[in-house]
Amino acid sequence: MARRDEYSKIRIAYLIDSITCDTAGTQKQLLETIKRLDRNVFEPCLICLWKSEWMEENDFSFPCIVLNYNGFIKLSFPGVVRRLASIIKEKKIDIIQTFFVDSIFVAMLGKIFSRRRIVALSSRRDMGLGRTNEPWYHGFLSLLLIFANHYFTGILTNSEQIKIHVAERERADLEKIKVIRNGIEVPENSSAKPGLFKKMNGVVRIGLVASLTPVKRHDVLINAIYELKKIGLHHKCRVILLGEGPEFDRLERLVLKFNLQEIISFEGAVKDVTSYLYNLDIGVLCSDREGLSNAIMEYMACGLPVIASSVGGNIELVDETNGICFPPGDQFALAASLKRLIEDEPLRKSLGESSLRKIIKSYSWGKTMVELENYYKAIVGGRF
Numbered sequence: 001m002a003r004r005d006e007y008s009k010i011r012i013a014y015l016i017d018s019i020t021c022d023t024a025g026t027q028k029q030l031l032e033t034i035k036r037l038d039r040n041v042f043e044p045c046l047i048c049l050w051k052s053e054w055m056e057e058n059d060f061s062f063p064c065i066v067l068n069y070n071g072f073i074k075l076s077f078p079g080v081v082r083r084l085a086s087i088i089k090e091k092k093i094d095i096i097q098t099f100f101v102d103s104i105f106v107a108m109l110g111k112i113f114s115r116r117r118i119v120a121l122s123s124r125r126d127m128g129l130g131r132t133n134e135p136w137y138h139g140f141l142s143l144l145l146i147f148a149n150h151y152f153t154g155i156l157t158n159s160e161q162i163k164i165h166v167a168e169r170e171r172a173d174l175e176k177i178k179v180i181r182n183g184i185e186v187p188e189n190s191s192a193k194p195g196l197f198k199k200m201n202g203v204v205r206i207g208l209v210a211s212l213t214p215v216k217r218h219d220v221l222i223n224a225i226y227e228l229k230k231i232g233l234h235h236k237c238r239v240i241l242l243g244e245g246p247e248f249d250r251l252e253r254l255v256l257k258f259n260l261q262e263i264i265s266f267e268g269a270v271k272d273v274t275s276y277l278y279n280l281d282i283g284v285l286c287s288d289r290e291g292l293s294n295a296i297m298e299y300m301a302c303g304l305p306v307i308a309s310s311v312g313g314n315i316e317l318v319d320e321t322n323g324i325c326f327p328p329g330d331q332f333a334l335a336a337s338l339k340r341l342i343e344d345e346p347l348r349k350s351l352g353e354s355s356l357r358k359i360i361k362s363y364s365w366g367k368t369m370v371e372l373e374n375y376y377k378a379i380v381g382g383r384f
Contacts, residue, residue: 009043010380011092015084015107016099020052023273024211025294026099026125029158029182034062036183036369042376045091047084049102069106084110088118094380097121097156105144108151119379120152124166126291127312145170153379158182158292159313178375183368184297184359187274196240196265197279204237204342207280207304209273209295210287212245217309219254220286220331226258227335228342237342239264242276277302281348282341288328290314300359305351307337322355 014034019027034044044062048055049069065087069080088096088110096118098107104122111120149155149170155177157163163177197205210216218241228234241251241264248266255264270276277283283299285308292313299306306323308314318325324340326333341348 009039009041010094010376011043011045012037012095012097012376013045013047013087013091013093014097014099015047015103016049017102018048018050018052018055019046020054022054022058023269025291026123028294029125030099032183032365033369033372036365038369038373041373047087049080049106067106069102072102072105080106081109081113085112085114088114088116092116093118095119095121095376097123099123099125101145104148104152108148111151119154121154121156121379122149122152123156124162124291125158127162127165127289149176152176154178156180156375159316161312161316162291165312180371180375181363181368182292182294182297183365184294184301184363185365186301186356186359189278189302190275192272192275193279194270194275196267200238203235204281204348205240205279206237206282206284206338207240207242207276207299208284208286209242209277209298210285211243212241212247212251214247215288216243216247217286217288217329218247218251220309220329220334221284222251222254222258222260222264223331224334224338225260225263227331228338229258229260229263231339233339233342234260234263237263237338240276240280241266242268242270242273244269273298274302277304280304282307282338284334284338285309285314286328286334287311287314293317297359297363300355300363303352303356305341305348306355307334307341317358322351322358 014030016030022028022031034046037044046060046062046064048066051066067080067083070076084106096107098104107120111118149172155166155172157166157177157179158181160179163179166172166177167174208218208221212218225234225239255261277298283304283306285293285295287309288311290312296306296308296314296317300322306318308318308325309328310325311328315325324337326337
């Protein structure tokens with residue numbers, strides 16, 4: 001570690017592929033983390049591998065650098081590594097923390113060529129997208145992670161399940177992996193009600209917030225609602241899907257096939273998600289793979305009972321006190337869980353109240369930032 005003055009700030013560079021919005025899970029958590037860092041102690045900067053349209057339209061209150069990375073096998077790649085190494089030296093970076101696979105290897109090489117003894121941290125915030133959803137080269141890179149981890153001081157995860165997954169998949173030492181959970185604020189409940197809900201009196205309103213991608217398995221929810229239709233219970237509920245993505249056409253055809261277009265509505269990407277959540281009765285997530293789901297945490301922060309697939313960090317967020325977990329891909333188990341909550345309003349209310357209490361106790365931003373800042377201080381070894 002390069003010597004620092006006792007009273008100098010800890011300089012942190014956060015390296016991520018890009019920032020395409022301020023609502024997606026990892027990107028939202030990163031932006032909130034940088035915003036909340038104690039500026040009396042820390043001096044953060046953001047480094048992106050490439051620029052996005054969203055970045056061009058928005059300003060940051062902290063330094064942001066773009067490396068113009070185009071891939072490992074491009075002729076420009078050595079220049080990207082040299083530029084990162086130069087940034088590390090010029091800005092006297094103490095900690096570099098990475099997000100997503102590509103940035104891990106760029107940071108590793110940047111650290112090596114900078115010849116500066118910095119703390120390198122990598123983040124694991126999910127269990128991957130699965131083989132059918134990841135770029136072809138990620139399978140190869142996952143093998144290289146076992147080697148790359150030797151150049152990193154620590155690995156940060158946001159759930160115990162991911163910690164276990166990383167230790168097994170990457171043969172990483174459990175002592176090297178630190179769990180620091182996502183943070184969230186309980187949002188204000190405004191009186192604004194989206195017009196959609198004005199036509200939903202007397203029914204149980206079910207919501208799913210997620211991008212329309214294969215791993216999120218919206219089809220499981222659609223199939224479950226079809227199961228409820230078979231027993232005549234579909235008339236007692238309405239389903240609102242918030243999000244957009246490549247699965248829209250396929251999912252819309254499935255809704256039409258089951259003649260559920262009066263029950264299930266696609267609302268796309270909405271700006272004020274909170275106004276929808278506060279007008280729902282149940283929050284659902286059907287993913288095949290998850291880290292520590294921001295969607296579930298947002299459901300809970302708005303006082304909703306949650307029905308979620310029993311994958312990843314979902315089982316840390318949802319238990320019998322605030323909802324129901326069901327086996328991933330099991331439309332019949334999901335249908336049974338929905339039936340139970342649709343027919344039991346007092347249970348929905350008590351589970352929702354428990355959700356909110358759990359968020360306030362264990363997932364506040366205040367708690368998350370104290371843990372993260374203390375970890376940074378300890379790993380750098382400064383006196384504060």
